[in-house]
Amino acid sequence: MIENRGDAPAPFDDPPESVVALVDSVSGTERELVGRWLADGGLAAELGVRAPVTQLDLDPGAVADRLTGRTDDPLVVPVRVLWLPPERDGVRRVTFSDLALLTNPRRPNRLAQRRLVANSPDRHMVLTGAPARLSELRSNNPEAAALHHTGSTEPFARAVVRAAVVALERAARTVIGDRYKVPRLVAEEILDSPDFLRRLEHIADETGTDPQEVARRAEKALNELVAAQSRTVSDLFTQAMRPVHASTWKVDCDESGLAALRDLNRRYPLVFLPSHRSYVDAFVLGDVLARNDFPPNHVVGGANLRFWPLGPIARRTGTIFIRRSFGGDTVYQAVVEEYFGYLLARRFNLEWYFEGGRTRTGKLRPPRYGLLNYLASAVRRDRVADALLVPVSITYERLNELGAIADEQVGGRKKPEGLAWLARYVRNQQHSAGHVYVRFGEPLSTRDRLATHGDPLTEPPVTIPLHPTDTTGRAPRAQLETLGAHVGDRERRAVQRLAFDVAVGINAVTPITVNALVALALLGVHDRALTRAQVCEVLNPVLDYIEKRDLPRGEVAKLRDEQSLAVVLEQLSLAKVVTVYRGGVEPVYSIEPGAHLEAAFYRNSAVHWFVDRAIVELAILAGVEAAPDDPAAGAIGPDADALGIGWAEAYRLRDLLKFEFFFPDRAEFSERITAEMLLVDPAWRTRPRDTLGGEILAALTGTGFMMAHRVLRSFFDAQLVVAERLAAQEATAQIDRKNFIAECVSVGRQMLLQKRLHSTESVSTELFGSALELAANHGLIEAADPDSAEAVAALSAARRDFADRLRTIGVRISRAAALDPSNLAPGQTR
Numbered sequence: 130m131i132e133n134r135g136d137a138p139a140p141f142d143d144p145p146e147s148v149v150a151l152v153d154s155v156s157g158t159e160r161e162l163v164g165r166w167l168a169d170g171g172l173a174a175e176l177g178v179r180a181p182v183t184q185l186d187l188d189p190g191a192v193a194d195r196l197t198g199r200t201d202d203p204l205v206v207p208v209r210v211l212w213l214p215p216e217r218d219g220v221r222r223v224t225f226s227d228l229a230l231l232t233n234p235r236r237p238n239r240l241a242q243r244r245l246v247a248n249s250p251d252r253h254m255v256l257t258g259a260p261a262r263l264s265e266l267r268s269n270n271p272e273a274a275a276l277h278h279t280g281s282t283e284p285f286a287r288a289v290v291r292a293a294v295v296a297l298e299r300a301a302r303t304v305i306g307d308r309y310k311v312p313r314l315v316a317e318e319i320l321d322s323p324d325f326l327r328r329l330e331h332i333a334d335e336t337g338t339d340p341q342e343v344a345r346r347a348e349k350a351l352n353e354l355v356a357a358q359s360r361t362v363s364d365l366f367t368q369a370m371r372p373v374h375a376s377t378w379k380v381d382c383d384e385s386g387l388a389a390l391r392d393l394n395r396r397y398p399l400v401f402l403p404s405h406r407s408y409v410d411a412f413v414l415g416d417v418l419a420r421n422d423f424p425p426n427h428v429v430g431g432a433n434l435r436f437w438p439l440g441p442i443a444r445r446t447g448t449i450f451i452r453r454s455f456g457g458d459t460v461y462q463a464v465v466e467e468y469f470g471y472l473l474a475r476r477f478n479l480e481w482y483f484e485g486g487r488t489r490t491g492k493l494r495p496p497r498y499g500l501l502n503y504l505a506s507a508v509r510r511d512r513v514a515d516a517l518l519v520p521v522s523i524t525y526e527r528l529n530e531l532g533a534i535a536d537e538q539v540g541g542r543k544k545p546e547g548l549a550w551l552a553r554y555v556r557n558q559q560h561s562a563g564h565v566y567v568r569f570g571e572p573l574s575t576r577d578r579l580a581t582h583g584d585p586l587t588e589p590p591v592t593i594p595l596h597p598t599d600t601t602g603r604a605p606r607a608q609l610e611t612l613g614a615h616v617g618d619r620e621r622r623a624v625q626r627l628a629f630d631v632a633v634g635i636n637a638v639t640p641i642t643v644n645a646l647v648a649l650a651l652l653g654v655h656d657r658a659l660t661r662a663q664v665c666e667v668l669n670p671v672l673d674y675i676e677k678r679d680l681p682r683g684e685v686a687k688l689r690d691e692q693s694l695a696v697v698l699e700q701l702s703l704a705k706v707v708t709v710y711r712g713g714v715e716p717v718y719s720i721e722p723g724a725h726l727e728a729a730f731y732r733n734s735a736v737h738w739f740v741d742r743a744i745v746e747l748a749i750l751a752g753v754e755a756a757p758d759d760p761a762a763g764a765i766g767p768d769a770d771a772l773g774i775g776w777a778e779a780y781r782l783r784d785l786l787k788f789e790f791f792f793p794d795r796a797e798f799s800e801r802i803t804a805e806m807l808l809v810d811p812a813w814r815t816r817p818r819d820t821l822g823g824e825i826l827a828a829l830t831g832t833g834f835m836m837a838h839r840v841l842r843s844f845f846d847a848q849l850v851v852a853e854r855l856a857a858q859e860a861t862a863q864i865d866r867k868n869f870i871a872e873c874v875s876v877g878r879q880m881l882l883q884k885r886l887h888s889t890e891s892v893s894t895e896l897f898g899s900a901l902e903l904a905a906n907h908g909l910i911e912a913a914d915p916d917s918a919e920a921v922a923a924l925s926a927a928r929r930d931f932a933d934r935l936r937t938i939g940v941r942i943s944r945a946a947a948l949d950p951s952n953l954a955p956g957q958t959r
Contacts, residue, residue: 145204145262148172148180149196151293153187153209158242162210166255172206175257180204187293193286199263207258207293211301212237212245215252256304258296266292272323284321291318295475302424315471316351325467332459343460350464356427356447378525378565380413381683386569387421393517393572394423398473400504400575401426402631403521404493404639405482406734410523411448414480417567426480427472429500469503470512479504483628489895491733493635495788495902496628498621505624508575509586515577518627520570520634524734526563526642526683527704563700566642566683570634578630584623585616632791636737640681643688643697644706645735646671648728651707651720653839654951655887658710658717661691661698667951668694670833677808680738706731729843729890736840740790743840744782745805746829750941751778753826776802782938788899788906789844808832830948838887838946845938846886847896848903850877852932855904860924861915866901873897907931 150167154160164184166172173179185191187207196205214234234252237245245252266289267274273284291314319325329347333340390399401418403410411428418426425447449468455461472479485497507513579586650667651659659667668688675682687693698718701707706728708721720728752775779802783792792798806813810828829835850873858864877892886892904910909928913920946952 144178145180145202147201147203148176148178148182148260149203149205149263150182150184151187151192151196151205151207151289152184153207153293153297155236156239156242158239158246159210162246162253163208163255167208171255172208172257176204176206176260178204187290189283189286189290192289193282196263197282197285197289202262202264204260205263205266205289205293206260207297209256209258209297209301211254211256211304212242213252213254213305215249254304256297256300258293258300261292261296273321287317287321290314315355315468316348319351319464319467319471320348322467325463328463328467329460332463336459346460347464350461351468354449354451354464354468356449377409377529378413378563380417380567381564382417382567383569384417384421387423390519390569390572391421391423394476394478398476398513398516399478399519399572400516401478401480401519401521402483402635403480403523404635405484405487406491406523406525407487407528410482411480413523413565413567414521424478426478429479429481431486466503466506469500470507470510473504473507473513473516483631489730490893491730492736492789493632493791494895495899496632498624498628501624501628504575505579505584505620505627508579509584509620516575517572518575518578518631518634519572520631520638522566522568522570522635522639524566524568524639524642524683526565526644527700528730529704563644564642564683566640568638568640568681570638573627573630573634575627578627579623582623582626583619585619629791633793636791638681639734639737640683641675641685641735641738642683642731643685644701644731645733646685646688647694647697647701648706648720648732649735649739649839650951651718652725652728652732652888652890653835653946653949654719655946656719658719659951660715660717661694663951664694664698664718665689665691667834674742674808674832674834675738678738723889725889726893729888732839737790739836739840740786741801741805742808743836744779744786745802745809746835746837746945747782747841747938747941748775748779748802749809749825749829750944751775753823754941785848785903785938786841786844788902789896833950835945835949838942838949842887842939842942842946843890843893844896844899845935845942846888846891847873847877847893848900849932849935849939850880850886850891851897851900851904852928852935855909856925856928856932858928860913860921860928863912864910866898869901870894870897904931 150163150172152160152163154163167182167184172182183195183203185195187209196203212235242253261269267285269292270285270288273288294314325347326344329343330340332338333343336343393399401414403414411430415425415428427447427449429449429451431451431453451465452461455465469479481500483496483501484494486494488494504516508516576586646668647664649671650664653667665688672685672689675685688697698707698709702709702718704727705721706724707718710717710719752772755774780795780798783798786792793801806825809832810816810825813825813828816824854869854873854876855864874892874894874897877886877897880886881889881892901910907927909924909931913924915921
């Protein structure tokens with residue numbers, strides 16, 4: 130038998146006169162092992178004390194009868210037998226071959242236990258948890274201990290049992306590793322929490338519901354939510370699911386910061402917030418963290434994935450299935466908030482996909498704030514000192530599920546998840562798809578970021594002034610409601626800014642992949658086919674730009690070599706994203722007809738790195754085109770020149786794209802645009818103002834590439850569809866979002882056939898949805914008052930102006946495309 134941990138026992142300042150061993154056992158064999166160990170002085174050696182030992186079962190009834198009422202102060206020590214799987218290559222993990230004996234190696238049956246004791250003494254050990262005096266247990270659970278004095282012994286006994294179980298779990302992790310950290314007795318502890326019970330009573334009072342009915346609903350919600358983790362199922366599930374991604378992608382993980390992150394995890398809970406591009410994201414990230422000895426995350430997932438057999442298994446590995454919508458259910462909201470607070474307070478790590486679902490365009494979606502609000506609430510209520518948010522980028526070179534994603538973008542129905550869906554999904558992954566890049570951003574302190582963004586949590590309490598007529602010393606209801614609304618607004622804004630910080634953190638570590646660059650090149654030549662040499666000519670200046678800026682990247686340097694580029698193009702051809710014609714002198718490559726959405730998905734994974742450059746190009750074109758009497762110049766000032774007009778245009782473009790990309794504040798944005806200008810023309814600041822526009826344009830075209838048409842055209846084309854459909858609506862008509870987007874899809878297809886749109890990637894429900902949010906932000910959605918002719922005329926004019934503005938941008942994007950070297954005919958000069 131392995132002896133317990135080799136830590137030297139800490140001396141007691143006041144040695145206990147007696148010791149109570151709370152024995153967690155399920156069989157006679159385990160009781161024998163513990164009894165023999167106690168008789169041999171194992172506990173005395175472990176604790177460094179010599180005192181009589183009383184042995185009790187770790188059971189609330191036994192604890193209530195024989196421990197909690199004692200008047201002395203014994204030392205209470207939890208004890209258990211820990212069973213271990215066989216060691217293979219220095220690692221003890223359960224494998225499917227272990228199940229051949231029809232018993233769990235971590236919890237062997239009675240016959241297996243006796244066989245292991247006789248034949249494999251290295252497979253078990255007696256484990257003790259951290260001891261505590263009975264007086265300490267009372268002081269740690271004052272409300273339960275107080276009930277004990279009134280004759281209610283069960284609450285304190287249950288609290289002692291929970292403390293013993295937690296102590297044993299912590300001790301076990303020192304042997305088996307942090308990756309096996311799992312919570313125990315969660316629902317029982319939450320339902321015993323006095324604070325939570327008081328909150329349920331308050332809900333019952335507020336809603337006029339019977340308190341027992343509220344308690345029943347809370348217990349049902351807890352049993353639905355709480356992930357009952359199993360170490361054995363976690364081992365087996367990881368082994369079973371690893372081939373789903375291991376045979377498809379080669380995982381490329383930058384593990385340089387994980388050691389520091391693991392150290393932080395010893396003090397704070399971590400909340401991993403990954404980008405969401407595939408159903409296998411959680412498996413890829415979970416595998417990376419397990420290999421680096423992180424405890425398993427509690428992964429928050431949608432209830433749509435709770436189908437058999439995936440749901441029950443995933444729940445045993447730590448997945449929390451949460452309802453998609455529960456806005457009006459105050460009991461469920463309270464349970465979710467309490468469960469989150471419980472997990473964070475006990476330093477269990479969380480993981481969710483804060484975009485709300487898989488991206489359908491390849492770039493980050495706007496974040497959802499619901500779960501972040503629960504996290505912020507736990508920090509505000511001091512349930513946890515802090516929680517560290519970890520932005521995680523998961524980027525695939527190729528995805529085998531892109532066909533379904535593209536179909537959803539053009540109005541296709543998402544197929545419901547189920548057993549048949551899972552079988553098809555796993556089967557479709559059995560094709561090599563290059564690398565998957567996992568990158569971890571800088572962790573963000575929730576408390577610090579909320580405070581920085583104006584959350585009231587760090588400010589002193591607000592003194593509410595009394596109404597002049599109020600002499601009671603109480604603030605009037607209207608004042609309290611106004612204050613509550615003000616505080617709530619500040620809290621909402623702080624959470625939104627926190628989500629923005631996470632998105633920026635993800636983008637900052639997202640690498641540029643080879644497929645992203647090849648798609649960027651081919652999408653910019655508008656259905657023309659290019660030879661490999663021509664693709665290299667397009668990519669070389671872009672690669673120079675990437676190296677100058679030292680952007681995160683995968684193996685993009687190999688794209689400079691035609692043979693390596695040929696491999697990438699052939700792989701995209703096998704994925705039916707690129708088509709190859711081989712009947713001529715040499716192969717030529719173009720985007721597969723109908724695959725523009727798939728190609729755009731790959732490009733968009735890296736598109737955020739090129740948005741500033743694209744804005745600079747359009748701003749330069751605006752400045753060069755503007756005549757002295759141009760309205761844009763007049764809007765800036767009487768002395769406006771090309772430079773001033775260009776800057777104004779850059780800010781306007783930023784505003785139009787704010788629902789697509791995560792822009793910094795105005796000052797930082799100005800710094801970034803300045804840096805881009807210096808890359809285009811290092812001398813632009815010293816050139817004469819009257820010649821500046823033409824010289825900058827020459828410098829721009831001299832860089833060898835243009836980005837505006839490759840990066841921004843699809844977004845502005847989608848905005849144009851929305852703008853024109855809005856302009857065609859009656860100003861007094863109400864806009865139904867679902868029907869309006871369906872109309873945009875239909876009209877967008879027509880505009881595509883008329884060559885008014887450049888690519889099918891612009892006909893996207895996702896892009897139309899963002900464009901509609903932009904229009905709403907500009908006040909163009911709400912119907913005008915039919916009784917106000919002035920309001921009707923103003924809204925109609927604003928909608929027409931919006932559409933005109935987007936047509937102008939479209940013309941400039943076309944000019945940028947014409948200036949791009951890849952779009953020049955052989956022998957043509959600019």
